[in-house]
Amino acid sequence: MKFSAPKGMQDILPPDIYIWQNVEEVARELFHKYGFQEIRVPIVESTDIFIRSIGETTDIVEKEMYTFTDKGGRSITLRPEGTAPVVRCYVEHNLYNLPSPQKFFYTGAMFRYERPQKGRFRQFYQIGAEAFGVSQPSLDAEIIVMLKNLLEKIGIAGLNFELNSIGCDKCRPDYKNALLKFFKSKLAIYCPDCQRRYRTNPLRILDCKVPGCVELRKGAPYVKDYLCNDCREHFNELIFSLKELKIPYTLNPNLVRGLDYYTRTTFEVTSEHLGAQKAVAAGGRYDRLVEEFGGPPTPAMGFAIGMERLATLLKEKSEQKIPSPKVFIATLGRDAEMEGFKIAESIRSSGCWIEPNYGGASLKSQMRKADRIGAEFVLIIGDNELKAGKVQWKNLKNSQQGEVEIKDIASIIQKLSDYIPK
């Protein structure tokens, strides 16, 4: 009986891990330039936090949360997303007393109990960014630019930025009613899912992929026509900014986010190379959430990137090279092995990856091993070398070989490696 990772969860190992590390490194560096600082919040929260923010009737809350009762009788949930915990943190520590805006980013695992498919897992990783305290659309624009720069920097092209505004508490109800009125007459001919959506979240009908429903919704009310003055102005200014900044985007009036807390700006970054789950990143404004969590009215905006989806794109883009040690030390006999360990330590202090030989094996098999793990150099230490205080070195790329005093090894290796044709 062999064990395997839990369903929908996966191990990330070399060489894939280097893709992940690179993305995180680039993100950290870039986000700092925009004033976003890293925070770490717990991986679990009180269940209420997610119910209150994401929405009681959303799929995430209704059927996708990993919820359990701890030994103190508290209901605890593995976070299904990152925004709610960050908002809780912001309010708990009264960060609204600090100068606005406060900007944060985080990386980490999220959990949703779903059927796995391409680009969807039960444990998945996000890089998220959240900014608090600015209602101006210039913040929206800045965040979108930052995201675009990140994606460009890590080398992903051909992405589509989709943009929409879903209004605020004032104007969304009007739009919702207009939609309900529009759908009502032909409700019976819509697909069963849409009939359910009619009751739970009518905006979602705009998103349905069933051809019949796509046809039926032609002529449906347009969000843009129902935005209140403030929301319309906000949206127009954002669009203006994006044009000025030369950020290509697509307006998608059918872009509806699944989480209840969104207001005004919503956006999604999609790729055609991902299968059905094609959103690489998504986000939007949530101007009411801080207040909802007991803080003062504080506008906010953020996004999250799906790491697995990003990694998928990066993987199909280029071949990965597996890192290999610079030096392998082949030794014959116990004394030589000990000397080899000492030499290894001194070379490591100069900063390169070195692999020693562990235990007895023929020189031949050690040489073969050095070759297979991709080492550039082999140092050979046997009885003869021990007596002479020297080691044999061999460059495996060009087969040059020579002898060197033990004390000179580190410097020799640095010099020789420069000759190596890459």
Added chain:
RNA sequence: GUGGGCGUAGCUCAAUGGUCAGAGCACUGGACUGUGGCUCCAGGUGUUGGGGGUUCGAGUCCCCUCGUCCACCCCA
């Protein structure tokens, strides 16, 4: 939660219901007593994912279950 495809060696895959389930790659050792790559030789663990059934006989057919992949719902 719903629907479909697929589970055979570490990996990629063969095997009409019929002998003891094979091949390539990879791995380890040797040919080469202290020198890698090329070549040759040798070496193997499979509870054929698991359980039950049909049959003289099941990797193959049927049922259940688990896993995986893809899609729906929904979402990063």
